[in-house]
Amino acid sequence: MHGEPDEDVVTQFLQYTVLGIVTGAVYAIAATGLVVTYSTSGIFNIAHGAIGMVMAFLYWELRINHHWPAPIALFIVVFVAAPLLGAVIERTLMRRLRGASVAQSLVVTVGLLVLLLGVGEAIWKPTVARELAPFFDPKKFKLLGVFVSWHDAITILVGIAVAIFLYIFLARTRIGIAMRAVVDDRNLLSLNGAQPDRVSMLSWAIGSSLAAIAGILLAPKLQLNHIVLTLLVVNAYAAAMVGRLRSLPMTYVGGLILGLAESYYIGYIHLTGSWWIGLRPSLPTIMLFVVLLLLPESRLRAARLAGAVSPRVPSRRMSLTGAVILVGVAAIVSQFLGSGDLIRVGQGLAFALIMLSLVPLTGYGGQVSLCQMTFAGLGAFAMAKLGVNGSIVGLVVAAGLAAAVGAVIALPALRLQGLYLALSTMAFAALMDYMFFTNQHVFGNFGTLPVARLKFLGLHFTGEKSYFVLLAIAFAGLSMLVMWVRRGPFGRRLSAMRDSQVACATIGMSLARTKLVVFMLSAAMAGLAGALYGGLKGSAGPIDFQMFQSLPILLLAVLGGITTASGALIGGLAFAFLGVLQAHVASIGGLTFLLTGLGAVSIGRNPNGLSFMFSQRLRRLFPRFSAETVALPEPGFDEEVERVAASAG
Amino acid sequence: MPLLQVDQVGVRFGGLLALQDVDLSADEGEITGLIGPNGAGKTTLFNVITGLQEPTGGHVAFDAAELQKEKPHERARRGIARTFQRLEVFGSLTTRENIMVAAEIRSGWSKEKVDARAVTDEVLDTVGLERQADQRVDTMPTGLARLVELGRALATAPRLLLLDEASSGLTSTETDFMAGLLRRLSAAGLAVLLVEHDIEFVMSLCTKIHVLDFGKLIAVGTPKEIQKNKAVQAAYLGSEGDAA
Ligand SMILES: Nc1ncnc2c1ncn2[C@@H]1O[C@H](COP(=O)(O)OP(=O)(O)OP(=O)(O)O)[C@@H](O)[C@H]1O
Numbered sequence: 001m002h003g004e005p006d007e008d009v010v011t012q013f014l015q016y017t018v019l020g021i022v023t024g025a026v027y028a029i030a031a032t033g034l035v036v037t038y039s040t041s042g043i044f045n046i047a048h049g050a051i052g053m054v055m056a057f058l059y060w061e062l063r064i065n066h067h068w069p070a071p072i073a074l075f076i077v078v079f080v081a082a083p084l085l086g087a088v089i090e091r092t093l094m095r096r097l098r099g100a101s102v103a104q105s106l107v108v109t110v111g112l113l114v115l116l117l118g119v120g121e122a123i124w125k126p127t128v129a130r131e132l133a134p135f136f137d138p139k140k141f142k143l144l145g146v147f148v149s150w151h152d153a154i155t156i157l158v159g160i161a162v163a164i165f166l167y168i169f170l171a172r173t174r175i176g177i178a179m180r181a182v183v184d185d186r187n188l189l190s191l192n193g194a195q196p197d198r199v200s201m202l203s204w205a206i207g208s209s210l211a212a213i214a215g216i217l218l219a220p221k222l223q224l225n226h227i228v229l230t231l232l233v234v235n236a237y238a239a240a241m242v243g244r245l246r247s248l249p250m251t252y253v254g255g256l257i258l259g260l261a262e263s264y265y266i267g268y269i270h271l272t273g274s275w276w277i278g279l280r281p282s283l284p285t286i287m288l289f290v291v292l293l294l295l296p297e298s299r300l301r302a303a304r305l306a307g308a309v310s311p312r313v314p315s316r317r318m319s320l321t322g323a324v325i326l327v328g329v330a331a332i333v334s335q336f337l338g339s340g341d342l343i344r345v346g347q348g349l350a351f352a353l354i355m356l357s358l359v360p361l362t363g364y365g366g367q368v369s370l371c372q373m374t375f376a377g378l379g380a381f382a383m384a385k386l387g388v389n390g391s392i393v394g395l396v397v398a399a400g401l402a403a404a405v406g407a408v409i410a411l412p413a414l415r416l417q418g419l420y421l422a423l424s425t426m427a428f429a430a431l432m433d434y435m436f437f438t439n440q441h442v443f444g445n446f447g448t449l450p451v452a453r454l455k456f457l458g459l460h461f462t463g464e465k466s467y468f469v470l471l472a473i474a475f476a477g478l479s480m481l482v483m484w485v486r487r488g489p490f491g492r493r494l495s496a497m498r499d500s501q502v503a504c505a506t507i508g509m510s511l512a513r514t515k516l517v518v519f520m521l522s523a524a525m526a527g528l529a530g531a532l533y534g535g536l537k538g539s540a541g542p543i544d545f546q547m548f549q550s551l552p553i554l555l556l557a558v559l560g561g562i563t564t565a566s567g568a569l570i571g572g573l574a575f576a577f578l579g580v581l582q583a584h585v586a587s588i589g590g591l592t593f594l595l596t597g598l599g600a601v602s603i604g605r606n607p608n609g610l611s612f613m614f615s616q617r618l619r620r621l622f623p624r625f626s627a628e629t630v631a632l633p634e635p636g637f638d639e640e641v642e643r644v645a646a647s648a649g
Numbered sequence: 650m651p652l653l654q655v656d657q658v659g660v661r662f663g664g665l666l667a668l669q670d671v672d673l674s675a676d677e678g679e680i681t682g683l684i685g686p687n688g689a690g691k692t693t694l695f696n697v698i699t700g701l702q703e704p705t706g707g708h709v710a711f712d713a714a715e716l717q718k719e720k721p722h723e724r725a726r727r728g729i730a731r732t733f734q735r736l737e738v739f740g741s742l743t744t745r746e747n748i749m750v751a752a753e754i755r756s757g758w759s760k761e762k763v764d765a766r767a768v769t770d771e772v773l774d775t776v777g778l779e780r781q782a783d784q785r786v787d788t789m790p791t792g793l794a795r796l797v798e799l800g801r802a803l804a805t806a807p808r809l810l811l812l813d814e815a816s817s818g819l820t821s822t823e824t825d826f827m828a829g830l831l832r833r834l835s836a837a838g839l840a841v842l843l844v845e846h847d848i849e850f851v852m853s854l855c856t857k858i859h860v861l862d863f864g865k866l867i868a869v870g871t872p873k874e875i876q877k878n879k880a881v882q883a884a885y886l887g888s889e890g891d892a893a
């Protein structure tokens with residue numbers, strides 16, 4: 001008011017800069033945790049944010065609920081509980097993943113995320129509001145004309161302390177130096193005589209502590225909320241990507257860039273209009289995609305995967321028989337189910353359709369997507385807008401739109417390893433949650449859009465019974481399509497890509513193109529499934545297609561058996577069943593997450609899942625069919641070599 | 650000018666110089682050998698030639714074209730094919746499918762018309778795997794799997810074939826078959842670059858042999874010259890077991 005506008009501008013700028021540095025420090029702390037675990041164990045911990053979430057809640061439990069003094073609660077959480085959890089995770093889950101494919105370790109870490117989310121929601125019900133006050137709230141002091149709260153000052157100091165600790169630890173201590181050797185080249189670790197197990201366990205303990213620190217510092221500023229804190233992992237890996245998941249200093253730079261970008265965005269960019277509302281929380285995703293575009297192409301590695309046996313592809317006759325049986329059973333069952341059950345089982349079929357879209361992508365091609373529900377949402381959106389009156393145009397556009405969007409988001413990651421594609425899809429799903437599905441122009445002001453049921457060739461699938469049968473027909477038809485693809489040249493290419501990317505490249509295959517095509521196929525299928533799912537529900541709304549729905553979709557598809565259509569069917573029905581179970585046992589929040597997570601971390605390594613186990617059982621009962629599958633144990637690399645050597649000698 | 654010309658190639662892994670200023674060439678219609686003790690850098694050199702490993706220095710030229718900027722699959726399309734020391738077969742596919750994938754990929758990009766089925770049958774015959782055609786490769790012993798890799802490489806219709814430890818894990822009958830096959834292929838104009846531990850195998854097949862030791866080229870010459878070479882004998886004395 002009293003003139004000196006320049007100084008105000010400067011002060012304001014400084015204020016936003018300080019806030020940006022504060023957020024950046026938290027992102028940097030979280031991101032370094034990711035980098036430390038990834039570079040020493042080779043496993044990217046998607047559950048990193050979930051660990052921070054559980055630890056922030058634990059801190060709340062001790063500090064607020066049990067009135068412990070802050071220093072003691074902090075000590076217990078950061079230096080006891082978190083490292084212990086990290087070590088236990090490493091010992092029980094991650095150690096078994098040595099030599100596993102990117103897809104297998106992703107499934108297990110996604111399973112862990114979902115499990116921790118389930119545990120968090122079961123212990124601390126999401127319906128209860130909880131608050132964690134900033135440290136020393138509301139004390140603040142003035143520095144260079146800028147107000148800095150004590151909490152913010154502490155955050156920056158902790159960020160610096162973590163950097164100094166890691167520097168000293170990695171440069172000065174013996175085990176730290178061993179860890180750094182791994183950071184530089186994992187293969188050299190055992191050559192240097194270090195103990196990989198100890199190094200790996202320690203790195204998970206440290207990573208977990210860092211996640212806890214980040215969670216506790218961030219919760220008062222954002223919200224003590226399960227989802228929000230779990231999603232911290234997206235911000236963290238966007239920052240870590242600046243350091244190419246390896247360099248700790250660059251990771252810090254990444255965290256700061258992200259923090260400052262958010263702060264300046266809040267301070268200076270005031271875009272109005274509903275499309276811009278979601279932009280701020282989407283900044284990490286945007287940064288991730290920019291960084292991905294700038295990354296150099298990753299080197300192909302001759303990675304030997306511990307052999308996973310894929311079941312033999314059913315012949316044309318068998319898949320036709322299966323399809324006919326499925327439709328027949330659906331037609332009969334539809335006559336006996338009440339309309340509520342028709343919708344519930346129908347949902348199972350719709351989920352099965354979405355999971356089927358993962359069979360070519362993940363089951364055959366070995367690539368992982370964490371955004372199938374987002375594609376389904378795009379499909380439902382297209383059906384709502386263009387499938388008025390159940391026109392088939394809606395269905396076609398649903399598939400086309402999802403495929404086109406799929407191509408765009410896959411492109412930056414295609415030159416890179418499978419991990420980057422999976423991370424992009426998760427970031428994209430989060431972005432769509434913020435910017436698209438919650439936008440009032442998408443599903444309307446009332447939050448939902450009506451979605452019509454299909455009518456074509458004079459057939460009306462508007463009743464519950466006929467729609468149920470339609471879903472079964474769609475599943476049967478698309479299953480046959482998928483198996484037809486698998487038996488043809490493209491399917492051979494996919495299997496080849498999964499078995500050995502190096503070999504594919506050296507026989508002239510463009511891996512990027514193969515990945516692009518299969519990703520688009522998968523997105524199109526998910527879009528189509530989403531359109532049909534929307535029709536089943538009769539409407540589509542912002543919360544139907546959230547990112548967190550895509551995770552159980554992947555996990556249950558894997559549990560059912562990601563290499564087969566029957567696996568997708570089992571997975572889909574299981575998902576619907578879990579939904580029903582959850583409704584009955586409302587006292588346990590997050591039951592679906594709890595059970596899928598538990599399932600995924602326990603048998604997530606076997607990509608053949610339950611359907612394979614069932615068919616093995618059946619074959620033991622009816623040995624007549626045993627020629628259908630090549631039944632092998634699941635050998636580790638060394639066993640495999642021995643087995644091969646033995647049979648050669 | 651030779652078909653493959655490797656010029657002053659160097660590779661560094663952290664502090665380790667896996668290759669230093671290596672020169673090498675391979676000609677059409679000839680079998681060229683590349684030998685050296687364990688860890689000499691043979692596989693690394695193959696990786697550089699096929700584009701799987703970026704060199705820290707030097708050049709690779711194929712058919713007078715500089716390859717530096719080309720990706721592995723682009724190099725393969727120029728006519729460079731290889732096999733792997735640690736097998737990289739498509740284990741979940743059958744022998745026939747392993748070979749067919751390669752032929753199909755070629756028919757996808759090549760301007761010539763490629764009948765993938767005919768090529769596959771022909772290659773199955775060449776490598777003698779007709780009986781195992783419909784067997785999944787992850788159930789096959791190493792020797793046969795090596796033949797599958799060779800067949801897959803041949804299905805790309807290469808001009809240069811890089812074989813990494815072609816005879817390891819093979820029975821003596823299979824080794825003899827492999828030797829005969831390589832002679833026939835090179836007589837038909839293919840350039841073969843052979844990495845081998847079986848010295849007898851190399852000596853009997855190759856017209857020219859390169860010797861690597863600790864990443865350095867220590868000798869080039871005919872089998873006779875190499876056998877007499879003092880530096881080579883010294884390099885191999887330390888690792889007698891491997892040379893056997
Ligand atoms: N990716 C890598 N990272 C670090 N060091 C590597 C890597 N690949 C190879 N090396 C090292 O480079 C050197 C050369 O290895 P290379 O595999 O090329 O030898 P080689 O001559 O093929 O040996 P062998 O006869 O055992 O197959 C070895 O010391 C090896 O440990």
Ligand SMILES: [Mg+2]
Binds near residue numbers: 693813
């Ligand atoms: Mg080698």
